[in-house]
């Protein structure tokens with residue numbers, strides 16, 4: 065789907081979106097470098113896949129991780145830790161300056177549909193669901209962290225070609241179709257469709273500095 069072969073630096077590649085993402089990107093013939101806490105979770109064997117063991121919390125050599133990559137993508141999440149700490153934000157604040165130094169421009173961050181875009185409020189129904197469903201699922205902290213990442217990117221990373229996907233995901237079922245970008249429309253998608261969407265979004269120049277939802281044009 066993307067003609068030129070690239071190297072993707074992936075965070076969250078053992079997660080529900082991330083594992084579909086690396087599988088697709090490798091199938092397409094690209095290279096993947098992935099920071100993983102538990103390499104044994106990765107079932108793929110591929111000479112184009114480089115696993116680096118470590119955690120975003122205390123990983124020291126970000127310089128080496130970023131060196132030589134074309135795209136950086138985060139599908140990170142640790143809902144338990146994010147209840148009290150903005151761990152993703154702390155990490156993104158360490159990552160972006162390194163990307164700058166290494167001349168790596170493009171960064172995709174997957175947040176959620178309930179993560180508020182910068183200085184905007186969520187539509188009424190999203191607010192209701194956020195204060196009920198999301199709160200009781202213990203995911204408010206994850207969205208607070210995602211929102212802090214978005215704020216940092218908007219305010220302090222204008223020189224980086226960042227894009228945020230505010231995904232709404234319901235299941236790990238098979239593909240239900242192709243997701244498109246929208247400021248207002250969203251669909252409850254599958255992880256595999258979100259992964260495919262992320263892959264295509266990374267080369268979409270019109271998505272730079274957007275923080276949009278995704279929806280199925282046809283189902």
Ligand SMILES: NC(=O)c1ccc[n+]([C@@H]2O[C@H](COP(=O)([O-])OP(=O)(O)OC[C@H]3O[C@@H](n4cnc5c(N)ncnc54)[C@H](OP(=O)(O)O)[C@@H]3O)[C@@H](O)[C@H]2O)c1
Nearest residue numbers: 076078079080081101119120139140141142175176231233
């Ligand atoms: N799940 C949903 O329904 C949903 C819906 C909409 C949006 N989102 C958003 O999408 C993003 C990713 O969600 P997901 O559900 O695909 O992810 P997930 O299944 O929760 O997986 C999270 C990934 O992050 C990795 N990770 C967590 N802490 C780490 C650390 N300290 N160092 C290195 N890696 C770490 C995990 O590694 P381990 O395997 O080692 O744990 C895993 O690979 C989140 O921002 C979330 O808000 C999710």
